[in-house]
Amino acid sequence: MAEKKASDQNGATGSVETAARGDAALRRDLLRQMLLIRRFEERCAEAYAIGKIGGFCHLYIGQEGVGVGAISTLRDDDYVITSYREHGQAIARGMAPRAVMAELFGRVDGCSKGKGGSMHLFDRNLNFLGGHGIVGAHLPIATGVGFAIKYRGGDQVCVCFFGEAAVNNGAFHEALNMAALWKLPVIYLIENNRYGMGTALERASAINDIAERACSYDMPNEVVDGQDVLAVRAATMRALQRARSDSIPTLLEVRTYRFMGHSMSDAVSGTYRTKEELEEHMKRDPIVVLRLMMEQGDGWTEADTSKLDDEVKAVVQDAWDFADASPEPPIEALYEDLLVDTTS
């Protein structure tokens, strides 16, 4: 896709690529966010194993570059909506690791007061419209957010994350068709981690280059390397520009890989993918890709990484301690927030 001029988040003009690359401080922040999510998710696995987290728990390890890259380009008044593999996106959007961990522990200080759990993280103050648990269901919801933006004449954008398996679902078709038909400012961002649970993309989709699905809706689309956080930023910025200035939706196919099982009950490798395949993909760890770039260009050192790692580990430990100390919801909460008792 042709490079277009765009304003970066600091207001300076330059090529999208230049803005996406940012400066050393921005790259350090991206590395920090990805590392924080990585360490957070590792502790989630540990907490799950000892029963502090229950239910379904889907980890983001390996995919950090996607959420961090895309969300880092957004304004505070933009919207993010996503699926059930959303701990990383919530943190990237600015949700406190304490509030996320407390939610996973089912405690009252969780972002959804312990009512939602791993799959239903919400934060109204951050325009984080939730983790949604039914594959594909939040795609039409994102279309509706885009409709509301247009209805009000705003210039916000809604970014909708979902796995590649959702493209085979009717909701995907219905949502994208209406967004393109009505020209709504929505970025549909496929996190193509190659497996819908245990079913490989090529065993589920009649076409393997799923960005091409956008052609059915005459919608701009792009294939992006999801292990390169800066590439994700650049592609998202191009899509944002189309959405903000011309209210045109985009389908981004961001190619990534899940380093863990589908959920905590699924082996890391297993019946549906080989250890060799996993190891091959793990060579392109998004954290390592950025770190190497920084070591080459920013004078970043091993000692810097080590220091940053210690810092984020402390943040995660603090989140764990906070969640552990937070009380369970009071039993009266059972019937709270079922209905609003006002009318407008």
Place this chain on the structure above:
Amino acid sequence: MPTITYRDALNHALREEMQRDDRVFLMGEEVGVYQGAYKVSKGMLQEFGEMRVVDTPITELGFAGVGVGAAMVGLRPIIEFMTWNFALLALDQVVNSAAKMLYMSGGQYPMAMVFRGPNGAALQLSAQHSQAWESWLAHIPGLKVVAPGTPYDAKGLLKSAIRDDNPVIVLEGEMLYNTKGDVPDSEEVLVPLGKAEVKREGSDVSLITWGKMVLVAQQAAEQLAKENISAEIVDLRTLRPMDVEAIAASVSKTNRAVVVEEGWAVAGVGAHVADFVQRECFDDLDAPVLRVHQEDVPMPYAKNLERAAKPDAKKTVAAAKKVLYLDT
């Protein structure tokens, strides 16, 4: 007092509420250019424009989800289903998104929205187009469900539904759209959600009903009156939350109850009413609670079979006599 149709009552409710609050919009199949599949939205595209009266592709799941998304960020959508039969495709959005969003977000996302359209059978539309879905919808915590049986209630309940900050299901009746009734135009018509109304006072038997079956109950009550049986009609109007106090008040007076519902019996709303009555009105009852309902088959096409399958006044009269032990 002006006499208007149920269709016009709904139209007036929609227009008054859209004039009152510019966050309210109407979306669905054929609501705009076509003027509504049943002409409920007649004139509205011209009055409000295409941003507020939105024709959609035939994509129930999709546009129900669009409504959910718009409600999440503060608009107040009215999602019209051409019929509730088609809304089965959208139930994931109604049940998993609209009904649960407030609860699973810990109170952060109220869903002020309405899903509405005709429910139940019309005439000879056969199996896929003749179904009453209230038990499916009333089953779900987080929803409110109303089923107006008269033009006045249609207007008043729809207006209250649009103003309510929760997802409200409005079950209309295709066979009711042309029915007429008194609806004042000099005052604001608002019927509170969750309040039943005694549509006819009586002392011998309570006919507990809602929606289109209010008409059936009225026909039955007329016939019973000719035999000196005094039937009271309790029109629930709202099925969730249900006005159980009104049911108890009536049963304590008549000591006998018949539930008249359009849908199938198994796991129907009437089963819930009967459960309440046996538990809370046990000492008042002089007979078991009976239910009149659709026969336990898909709706057949042939006129005679369709008639046989539907609940009607004759079956209601028979049930009333049975609880009065007059059926021998």
